[in-house]
Amino acid sequence: MDTDRVTSQIFSPDVQQPLDLFGIFVFALSGGLLAVRKNMDIFGICVLAEATALGGGVMRDLLIGAVPPVAFTNLGYFLTPLVAGLVVFFLHPEVERINRAVQTLDALGLGLFCVTGTAKAHDYGLGSVASVALGMLTAAGGGVIRDVLAQDPPALLRWDREIYAVPALVGATMVAVLIALDDLTTFTASSAAMIAFVLRMLALRYGWRAPRAWHRNGSRTSEE
């Protein structure tokens, strides 16, 4: 696990691929739904679905030098968000109605991608801290691109949204520790993903939010 470019075979390929496509699909749904709320047309919906689903992984691949990014070499990765975009286009009221289910699926995607993103960064020779950062980028980067393109304040950065970064941080850190202990297996990696998932679900359930800066009630904060 510590030589150059060893693939961390967390899951066997015929499990990894469906898992990835599942995560990409649910991330794409969140992009498509925001596009509908922003009154975009069918192309806006598909572009936002693609950017949300693939943006985090593409940025990770660019940063670790894995070009062309897997999103452009694996046809399934590219086509899945289009399918999600079409689903949203035709069925968005139904998709909105099961928004709670979508959030649950999104949390599963979060858990999956923070784990696989961290492992892939390590495979390309990055250190533990950088791998954790790239794991978080894989899981949360697409959502930031989605919000920037749709001109929403990035949900990741807002204090009034349930925490998203912490579950990703915990899952990614667990993977980095498991790699350091030479103990990254399908079981331990899945456990890390599940813990990130559960943390995110608890955050949604109980409205966990992160603290804002201390003494914010001074006169310098321009927007309340």
Place this chain on the structure above:
Amino acid sequence: MDTDRVTSQIFSPDVQQPLDLFGIFVFALSGGLLAVRKNMDIFGICVLAEATALGGGVMRDLLIGAVPPVAFTNLGYFLTPLVAGLVVFFLHPEVERINRAVQTLDALGLGLFCVTGTAKAHDYGLGSVASVALGMLTAAGGGVIRDVLAQDPPALLRWDREIYAVPALVGATMVAVLIALDDLTTFTASSAAMIAFVLRMLALRYGWRAPRAWHRNGSRTSEE
């Protein structure tokens, strides 16, 4: 055409370079004009001209691993947007007045870049679908960066703007099909570019817009 890194010589180099510079110039004009409307200073005008003109190609080059991007190795590519920025700085009322002509030139740039972008991506070994996506990114990516930097909703994504993605999609797809048929020549590539151009002009002329999501008249859409 299917070995690694064969350059698709669509146009002879002494034709390609002037065409590229022409497309870069007109894209830069659209960036500079938005900067003026947004009340930016001379540096804002030049930065937005550069970002609009080169942004799509730079993103394509990063994604296919062609670094440093051609925009940073070919001096003409870099200096042309500065010239366009200065033209806008000194003559923006005149440039605005010929806005219809600028839109026509922009449509020519759109046709050119969706064709050359798709061919370049294929030259770097990407598959047909990914090449089409990167051709569209080459043609439309700079405009998205322009709008994000200027804090405008990306025109590409807005339902109330004439379609921009469809002409690029058609032109890029034609190139991918021509490559698959081993029939990409100066004539066929130019035809693809002209078809994209004509589609865009028709969209502008007749106000073609893409559909928004079905059943949008529900209560969930937050912005009308």
Place this chain on the structure above:
Amino acid sequence: MDTDRVTSQIFSPDVQQPLDLFGIFVFALSGGLLAVRKNMDIFGICVLAEATALGGGVMRDLLIGAVPPVAFTNLGYFLTPLVAGLVVFFLHPEVERINRAVQTLDALGLGLFCVTGTAKAHDYGLGSVASVALGMLTAAGGGVIRDVLAQDPPALLRWDREIYAVPALVGATMVAVLIALDDLTTFTASSAAMIAFVLRMLALRYGWRAPRAWHRNGSRTSEE
């Protein structure tokens, strides 16, 4: 200095590293402070500190093909913005109070990074003009990312902010000329950085602004 990949040893490594970390720290402070003003939580503060401090250098490294970017291989580069984020989180009223001092430090960072960014781009084989552009990107790119993420109009592009691009342009151009003259030494490079610093300080002191487009008082400018 004109062979491939010679490292421009402007400063000895044990001087370069502390200088870089200093510049990263002060850039991160500006990101963190904007995050507080935007009412972000602790994670938003740290993300914006990281993006502001490292964004320019990461974009430069991606464009010249230096992957993974140094920000992901040098642990100190990554951790320093987190420290700055925590400082802002706990002490932001105090940091705001010394805002003039922060602006001075930021100007030092500007001078440093436009010089080292230009030299690094040249080391990777880019031409003079492209190296100057990448030096400016290194110095100013993080601030643009900061503003885009925080949904502020990029300060770099606004006419009503003191000039930031000109000092970076002057410093970067001096370095490119010094390299062309084969005269880039610790002394001359430091002089270029100091000149950029002094220009920025003068701009702040005397409110230097760049001109907007001519004849703007026409009816076409939508925002005054």
